[in-house]
Amino acid sequence: MKLLPRNLESQAPSVRVDIDALRRIADRVRWISTAIVDHANRVRPNPSGVKVGGHQASSASMVEIMVALWFHALHRDDRISVKPHASPVLHAINYLLGDLDEQYLTTLREMGGLQSYPSRVKDPGTVDFSTGSVGIGATAPIWAALTHRYLASHDRRMPSANRFISLVGDAELDEGAVWEALGDPMVSNLGEVLWVVDLNRQSLDRVVPDIQIERLQSMFEALGWETITLKWGKTVAEVYERAGGQALRERLESMSNEEYQRMLRAEPSDVRTRLLGVSPSSDLRTLLEAISDSELAALIRDLGGHDLELLLETFDGIATDRPTVVFAYTVKGRALPIEGHPANHSALLTEMQMQQLAELHGMSLEHPWQRFEPESPEGAVCARRARELRRETVLPSTPFPEVQLPLRVPAAPVSTQAALGRLLSALRHDAPEIAERIVTCSPDVASSTNLGGWINKAGVWSAHQRPDWFADDPGRVLRWREIEQGQHIELGIAEVNLVSLLGELGTAWSRWGTPLIPIGVLYDPFVSRALEPWSYGIYAGGHSILVGTPSGVTLAPEGGAHQSISTPSIGLEQPDCIAWEPAFAVDLEWCMLHAMSRVGVPGGTSSYFRLSTRPIDQQLARIPTEKLFLERRRKHAIAGGYRITDHDPAHDDLTLVGVGALMPEVLAAAETLAEAGIQAGVVCLTSPDLLFRSMQHRRSTEATHGSDIASLLFPKHAPAPIVTVHDGHPHTLAFLAGIRGDRIRCLGVTSFGQSSSLPDAYQLHGIDAASIVTAALDLI
Known part of the structure; x- marks a missing residue:
């Protein structure tokens, strides 16, 4: 020793x-x-x-x-x-x-x-x-x-x-x-x-x-x-020092675990025989003769x-x-x-x-x-x-406020993954009191998940400052400054470690009285690999935000090995966690800021964001310009979803429901149906999880100021067939039929794919605009 x-x-x-x-x-x-x-x-x-x-x-x-x-x-x-x-x-x-x-x-x-x-x-x-x-x-x-x-x-x-x-x-x-x-x-x-x-x-x-x-x-x-x-x-160690003691030690340490365990079950009178074995040395025999049965039984347990x-x-x-x-x-x-x-x-x-x-x-x-x-x-x-x-009681500090940033609608198409990077960078200027509590983590995928801008500003955390030998390299876009005040923690490629660290960072508010906003980013296909420790961390009271990106078959060239079919259900079914899948940059910003306000507080929740690398035309969101309607849109977005179409739902021939990266296909299908004289209401879900909860509880929520988001999006006075479209398993949205008893057709991904272009991938899995139109016509 x-x-x-x-x-x-x-x-x-x-x-x-x-x-x-x-x-x-x-x-x-x-x-x-x-x-x-x-x-x-x-x-x-x-x-x-x-x-x-x-x-x-x-x-x-x-x-x-x-x-x-x-x-x-x-x-x-x-x-x-x-x-x-x-x-x-x-x-x-x-x-x-x-x-x-x-x-x-x-x-x-x-x-x-x-x-x-x-x-x-x-x-x-x-x-x-x-x-x-x-x-x-x-x-x-x-x-x-x-x-x-x-x-x-x-x-x-x-x-x-x-x-x-x-x-x-x-x-x-x-x-x-x-x-x-x-x-x-x-x-x-x-x-x-x-x-x-x-x-x-x-x-x-x-x-x-x-x-x-x-x-x-x-x-x-x-x-x-x-x-x-x-x-x-110590007792048996002293016996080892006697004449014959080394033979006893060698006999005990050469035993298999099974033989040793069986000796523990033997009567004290039988222990000696078992220790002597088939051909004992004279030293061992002499040593054991000087020890009583009860002492010998105690020695082997020492x-x-x-x-x-x-x-x-x-x-x-x-x-x-x-x-x-x-x-x-x-x-x-x-x-x-x-x-x-x-x-x-x-x-x-x-x-x-x-x-x-x-x-x-x-x-x-x-x-x-x-x-x-x-x-x-x-x-x-x-x-x-x-x-x-005896310890002093840890008192949680003041919760984070839910901040609202100036409305910035990107002029060019942008993905939700890129929008996350922009949001984090903007927070350091627009909401520094929130930004200083953010700590991002990734398993060696920071640059490929658009955290580069945040890392350049916040730095990489290290217990000891290290020199950046590439600081003077003009060809380097990502500055990897390892400093004690850094706010990004980079782990090796092990998703289990990532979510385990997130869980402990997420308990800082209750363990140390200092709340953090931990945001972990990993490839969405590997969420299932990290599921058990992620669930453990949430069960243990660790609030965090997990971002899975890129998701689904939208990352078409990567092929079947990197598609994530079941992750929407994983998020929806995880206790004490809200699953989000916003389609547009503004939705991502609203929902992420809301999620940040729910970590590090008594009764708080974790969040899981399923994001995409597909750039989407932000004008498709049809964001209201009038202040009152804009605020209504925000409240609906953080409550679970909103209607993009503004006509009376009572005039709908059917309702098209989309999530995340597939909203362009949903809106394109609605236009094609309109040309054929079929009016489709279009619902954009930011969180199927929250919509399911709304349907289950049918009670008011603070986010919608006393309204039931499920009834707002699918009013009982306006029943219509529903077609759902999701870059994930279609059963994730099948519950929508239960809100008002509508007939439903759910489109999604149910099989492994292959490397392809984006249009080919969507067509292969039947989630392209033409497939949506066909499903709608079949339904009505």
């Missing part, structure tokens, strides 16, 4: 450690965490018969690690992510520290109670990071550390931070998200990051078949991490992850010059009857087993929630640590 000098500026007060008191606290934590799961499954009435579940074994393996942290090593400014299946341990610790009321201990996985996995927005006790998506929550402290560095470089009044810690199950290291995060070049400089890996060598269904520690160590070291391995406790004294020394000795990972060997189900069983992941102790465990710990099944007496050594430790870990 390598111990490094501690060099953190602020740590918990230096006090004499009562190791025996900590061991008794660990026993109590193990009991309470086990009892929390037991009550939820065995004691609480369950009329449905559906298993409640919990993870007694996964919790038991983490007890000593978490006790060493919470009852000694943690500082109040540390932020810590707990592995999902150890949530009962966190609840037990919060309870002993007075941070969780006793009434919640009986509510695991119950409505309004303790969540199945740690949740920073739903659990009643202190939880720093939501976990549950295996591997995603583990990486969250990395992005939180990066967020704090960003905030500190922009605001010297930022609250201090200490360590950002992840408690990780070894099976989580199978997840690709972990290695995507560790591989980003920025991460190797985050010395405040600490991971502790619970190396219990079991996953959900099995004992992990190979000894992988050497491979894992080398992978972390190759990525610039300090690695510390706690394999054996792993580093359960040795409190060793854990304390390790946590006290970790430096901060680079990130550190501690591999702590543990036993899954430690000190429980299901200890080491290959199928113990979801196993629950029986009533008899719980009774035996209660007697072992001097507890009672009838009254399982006993705290320590205040005057006891353990009670004194709990009280002291509760004081030391």
